[in-house]
Amino acid sequence: MLETIPSWTDERVELLRRLWEEGLSASQIATQLGGVTRNAVIGKVHRLGLSGRVKPGDGAVAGRKKVSREAEIELAESGPIAPEVIPIVSHRPAPDFPQAAPPVVAAPTALASSTRVTIMDLRESMCRWPMGDPTSSDFHYCGDRSITGLPYCTHHAQIAYQPAAERKRDRRAGGFR
Incomplete structure (x- = not known):
């Protein structure tokens, strides 16, 4: 038996x-209409351009106490109320907090002029460190000579790989998160 879906x-x-x-609510309307989902109701409301509503107890009015008419007049006559100034507190480490050690930077190694090979000339024993912009014709x-078991020469392996002890120290010092 073919079930028909009610149309709008x-x-x-x-x-x-x-x-x-x-x-x-959209759920309540869907129940009242029957044969449509909450999402179908929301979609139809959106397509019809019906205005959104503020739920009771929601929005800027929620949580406010009812103000008497006299109090409203008194507030209006007193003028605008200056906002409270809240000082900004600097968050500095406590004096007994150990300061992070400066990062250890490996001394730059002199790099002999590379062989500058293209992808077509690249062999297993050659360093695969990309140089330049891959979209330019000068890319190489x-x-x-690569280190056995690694894709890079000694110089580029120093850049690509950090010893585990240095990574842990950097994390504790706040270098990595």
Whole structure:
């Protein structure tokens, strides 16, 4: 048996509008209409351009106490109230907090001019460190002799790999998160 899905007839759309204006939720409207989901109701409300509503107890008014008319007049006559100034506190480490050691930077090694090989000339024993912009015709790879088991020469391996002890020290000092 083929089940028919109710379409948005004029009567159903009118009922949707009325229920929406009464403040019912999309779920409640879907239940009232029958045969449609909450999401279908939300979609139809959006397509119809019905205004969004502020839920009772929601928004800027929520949490405020009811102010008497006299109090409103008194507030209006007193003028604007200056906002409270809150000082900004600097967050500095406590004096007994150990200061992080300066990062250890490996001394730059003199790099012999690379062989400058293209991808077509690259072999297993050559350094695969990319050099330049891959979209330019001048792009090449280092091409120097790679360390056995690694894709890079000694110089580029120092850049690419850090000993585990240095990584742990950097994390404790706040270098990595």
